Amino acid sequence: MATPNGSTHLFSSQEIPGRKLSWIDEKDQQITPGMKFEEAGRLWIESRVLVVGGKRARGYIRKNTELTYRNELAGLNLFFAETRMCDIRLDHFTKYQRLRIAGAEPFIRRRRPHEEPGPCPVKAQQVNQELGLLVRILKKARIWTDEQAHLYEPLIEEIPEIQRALRPEEQRHWLNVARSSPRWNVVHWYSILAFDTCMSTNEIRALRLCDINLQQRMITVPVEGAKNAHRHRLIPIASEDAMWALECLMHRAQQMGSYQPQHYLFPLKMSHTVFPDRPMTVAGLKKPWYEARQASKLTWFRQYDCRHTAITRLAEAGVPIPTIMKRAGHISPKMTDHYTHISDQTQVDSVRMAQRYNGGLGIQGQSGFAYSQPPTRYAPPPPQPPAAVDPAALIGQMLRTLQEQCGVTAEQLRDALIVQTSQPSPAPAAPSNVIGFRPR
Numbered sequence: 001m002a003t004p005n006g007s008t009h010l011f012s013s014q015e016i017p018g019r020k021l022s023w024i025d026e027k028d029q030q031i032t033p034g035m036k037f038e039e040a041g042r043l044w045i046e047s048r049v050l051v052v053g054g055k056r057a058r059g060y061i062r063k064n065t066e067l068t069y070r071n072e073l074a075g076l077n078l079f080f081a082e083t084r085m086c087d088i089r090l091d092h093f094t095k096y097q098r099l100r101i102a103g104a105e106p107f108i109r110r111r112r113p114h115e116e117p118g119p120c121p122v123k124a125q126q127v128n129q130e131l132g133l134l135v136r137i138l139k140k141a142r143i144w145t146d147e148q149a150h151l152y153e154p155l156i157e158e159i160p161e162i163q164r165a166l167r168p169e170e171q172r173h174w175l176n177v178a179r180s181s182p183r184w185n186v187v188h189w190y191s192i193l194a195f196d197t198c199m200s201t202n203e204i205r206a207l208r209l210c211d212i213n214l215q216q217r218m219i220t221v222p223v224e225g226a227k228n229a230h231r232h233r234l235i236p237i238a239s240e241d242a243m244w245a246l247e248c249l250m251h252r253a254q255q256m257g258s259y260q261p262q263h264y265l266f267p268l269k270m271s272h273t274v275f276p277d278r279p280m281t282v283a284g285l286k287k288p289w290y291e292a293r294q295a296s297k298l299t300w301f302r303q304y305d306c307r308h309t310a311i312t313r314l315a316e317a318g319v320p321i322p323t324i325m326k327r328a329g330h331i332s333p334k335m336t337d338h339y340t341h342i343s344d345q346t347q348v349d350s351v352r353m354a355q356r357y358n359g360g361l362g363i364q365g366q367s368g369f370a371y372s373q374p375p376t377r378y379a380p381p382p383p384q385p386p387a388a389v390d391p392a393a394l395i396g397q398m399l400r401t402l403q404e405q406c407g408v409t410a411e412q413l414r415d416a417l418i419v420q421t422s423q424p425s426p427a428p429a430a431p432s433n434v435i436g437f438r439p440r
Contacts, residue, residue, distance in 0.1 A: 031140045033086035040085055041073045044137045063224065064202065072130045075122075078106045080134070085141045090151055093131060097155055100127045124155035163305055165312040170298060171195070177296040184292045186252065186285060189245040194306030195313070196242035197235045198328040201303045202227070205279045209253070210261035212246060221329070224279075231329035315342040 031040045031047075049059035049066060059066065079096050080088065100107055103119030110117050131154065138144035166174060178188035194204065197219060206225025213219070217237040226232040237243055249265055258267045258276040266280035285303065293299055307328070314324050321340055325331050331339070402408040 031085075031137065033084070033141050033143045035085050035141070037080040037083050037085060037088070037137075038077050040137055040141065041076065044140055045069060045073070047140070064227075069133060072133045075100070075107070075126075075130050076134055085138065086143055088134075088138065090148060093134075093152060096131065097127055100130070101155070123158070125157045128154045128157065163308040164300065165305065165309040166298070166301065168313075171309060171313075174292075174296050174298060174301065178292050180295075181292075184288050185248070187288050187292045189248045189252075190285065190303070191306055192241050192245035193249065194303075195310045196237065196239050196245075198307055198310040198314070198324075199235070200225075200227070200231075200307050201282065203231065205264075205266055205282070205284070207265040208261065209250065209258060209263055209265060212250065212265070214243065214246065217243065226329070228330055233326070233329055235327060311339060312342060315339040318343060 031043050035043075045066065048061050048069070049056055056063070056066075061069070079099070080092070083092070099105070100122060101124065103121035107120055107122075108117050109120055131152075135144055135149075135152070175188065175191060178184045178191055190204065193199070199219075199221065203221050203225040206222045207219070208222065211220045211222055219235045219237060221231060221233050221235065223232050237246070253259075253263070253265050253267060253276075256267050256269070256274045256276070258264060260276070263276040264279045266284060268275040268278040268280055269284070289303060293301055311324055311328050311331075314327070315321075321336060321343060324339060325336065399410050399413065402413065403410075
């Protein structure tokens with residue numbers, strides 16, 4: 001079946017008995033081998049999202065997943081935008097991996113507005129995700145073969161490490177710096193809220209005013225910002241500092257125009273225009289956060305690191321791991337093991353502090369003693385040399401044993417020894433199995 005651009009489908013709806021071509025099938029079949037990749041990627045996203053009246057009504061993927069796919073398509077379009085789908089080969093995959101991992105052309109851009117364009121390398125995981133999306137689009141165009149799937153080799157991904165957390169003194173320093181300037185007030189309030197609730201960046205951005213109940217001291221993590229089903233949860237507000245930070249953030253949102261229950265706690269602001277019914281973007285606090293980070297000398301600290309810092313503080317305080325998991329949402333087994341190790345080490349340190357406070361291994365007043373120094377370890381005595389043996393005493397003991405157990409007297413034993421020693425010993429027989437043996 002020929003298409004307007006000259007390509008041919010592998011099959012049509014008439015070739016499949018008992019099946020009618022639906023609206024979704026028509027959109028899927030618009031992705032053809034002769035189409036440019038930029039257009040194919042746009043149509044693929046539209047096939048996963050139902051748009052009614054120019055707005056997203058429903059879809060087969062969540063909004064966060066759609067945003068991830070669009071970001072991955074942006075990277076792919078830098079390399080494959082003008083390439084036809086049928087011209088994409090496996091050597092393009094290898095070249096894309098090499099250039100993307102190094103950040104070379106065409107992946108040159110500005111990291112910040114005031115900086116010059118430069119290389120923007122990415123990790124192997126992101127490269128594999130982008131090429132995985134490319135494979136899915138090629139499958140929609142029906143030009144991805146089993147042979148290509150067998151020959152394609154993704155990059156080896158590094159095992160992700162546990163995100164770094166602030167130490168207690170660093171956390172206090174960060175909060176002191178954030179509240180030192182009115183320009184960073186929102187960073188100060190955001191940090192206090194994240195340190196208390198263990199919420200992630202997307203969860204805080206997705207908070208609406210109706211999700212906050214100050215009377216019951218409760219926050220509902222919305223489904224929109226939850227990463228998975230385990231992250232949709234209720235979080236009780238534990239500290240007065242978090243209550244104060246929430247009140248300050250709600251007052252800020254009200255000044256920006258968010259006063260309805262469906263309005264966001266962090267509304268979107270673009271070109272001096274505020275949209276209360278739209279959430280702040282990921283880069284909404286980028287500028288004040290960057291300034292506070294430079295002033296505090298904690299240049300590595302990101303917004304998402306607040307979540308890991310909060311969970312670490314709970315583990316160090318000895319909070320049970322199930323309670324931490326319930327407050328923070330779903331945690332992978334690796335993260336659970338990491339926080340369990342922190343909690344166990346905290347228990348060991350607490351016991352050692354109690355022992356030092358009580359005087360060491362003994363408790364003064366109960367056992368009646370206390371070690372001023374660690375007790376010396378028990379050492380076994382040195383081995384003694386063997387004592388000299390008296391032959392006469394040894395023979396006498398043997399004779400008494402023979403007389404008691406066997407009824408043999410000393411005279412009988414003497415006569416038997418005389419007879420045994422007077423007979424000549426037999427000569428040894430010649431070994432017949434030794435090669436080359438010659439008797440004399």
